[in-house]
Amino acid sequence: MKNSNLKRIDLLQVYRGLAAILVLFFHGSVILSQQFNQQEFFFNIGGVGWIGVDFFFVLSGFIIYYVHQNDIGHPNKIKSYILKRFIRVYPLYWTILICKIVALFFINYGNSTYDLSFLSSLKNISLYPQKERLLNVSWTLSCEVFFYIIFGILIVVGYKRFLPLFILWTTGILINSVWFIESFQGIPILNLIFNTINLEFLLGGLIAYIISTQKITFKRGLFFNYLATFLLALFLTMYQSQVIDDGTGIMWAFAFALLILGSAAVEINKTIKIPVFLVYIGNASYSIYLTHGFFVSNIAKVMTKLNSSVVTSPPLVINAVALMIFTLTIGLGCLVYSYIEKPLITLLRAQLLPRKLT
Known part of the structure; x- marks a missing residue:
């Protein structure tokens, strides 16, 4: 395609x-x-x-597939893909990380303690998953980088050869979502690989695939936007009423996916002044x-x-x-x-x- x-x-x-x-x-x-x-x-x-993180992940899945869909099955594109993803994430992250390390010597962070050992520092630099981080928000970047790696494999091997790996991976995620595997929580890398958050990236990628392969009219795009707005308002009301809790990220991700689908369809069909x-x-x-x-x-x-x-x-x-x-x-x-x-x-x-x- x-x-x-x-x-x-x-x-x-x-x-x-x-x-x-x-x-x-x-x-x-x-x-x-x-x-x-x-x-x-x-x-x-x-x-x-906190739902902003779920929004980010769905958006990331959409953008990566939408921008790099033509690279899939073309191993010669992997170098460009890796360099672009690296440049997008790491240089600014390293800059902010260095600033945080310097700030540790001048700013009082209360009772907070930070592990500056060589191994911990190496994990922070590489975004390898670990329980304690110098930048708290970097856990989301670890999720992003992992998704980039998965998509990079798709670029190299193509759809057909990727399918068995995809089935095994998503099966593990679904099993972990239904039958909570406690051992995954104790091993950060396994928690990263089989975390249900990965479904949000996949949901975004699916929406990008639909947009790229199906002609969705302007009116249908508006309908998806209205439906997404209704669901988000409903979920917000339920959350504020404590009917649902913080463990409902995938619900919000579904609503955000509809919003992205509708908005993309609207803007593709009609020029919008933003x-x-x-x-x-x-x-x-x-x-x-x-x-x-x-x-x-x-x-x-x-x-x-x-x-x-x-x-x-x-x-x-x-x-x-x-x-x-x-x-x-x-x-x-x-x-x-x-x-x-x-x-x-x-x-x-x-x-x-x-x-x-x-």
């Missing part, structure tokens, strides 16, 4: 930004609740922000994602030192302060993107990706 006329879908970039902001609200609410002694922010909407700043925030989503914890924590510390009374302020004032901190964090993440991530990627692509590989 070939599709050489891939259309850029800007809505997906907007969704990447939205996913990053959801995670920011989740982690930011936790951090500020500790520093401001406030139990709830924004009516606890931030408490469901505000440039929303696309820009989407482009900066990786920088925002990697840096948001550091910025929220330290901005809050500075504010409490400058004005300690903020801790005892009424809830309305504290929520306004939290919103200001989150907005500033997004802005700083965008600066990291513009002045570190983007130049770094441009430089490395020019050096490592000759034109014949692009």
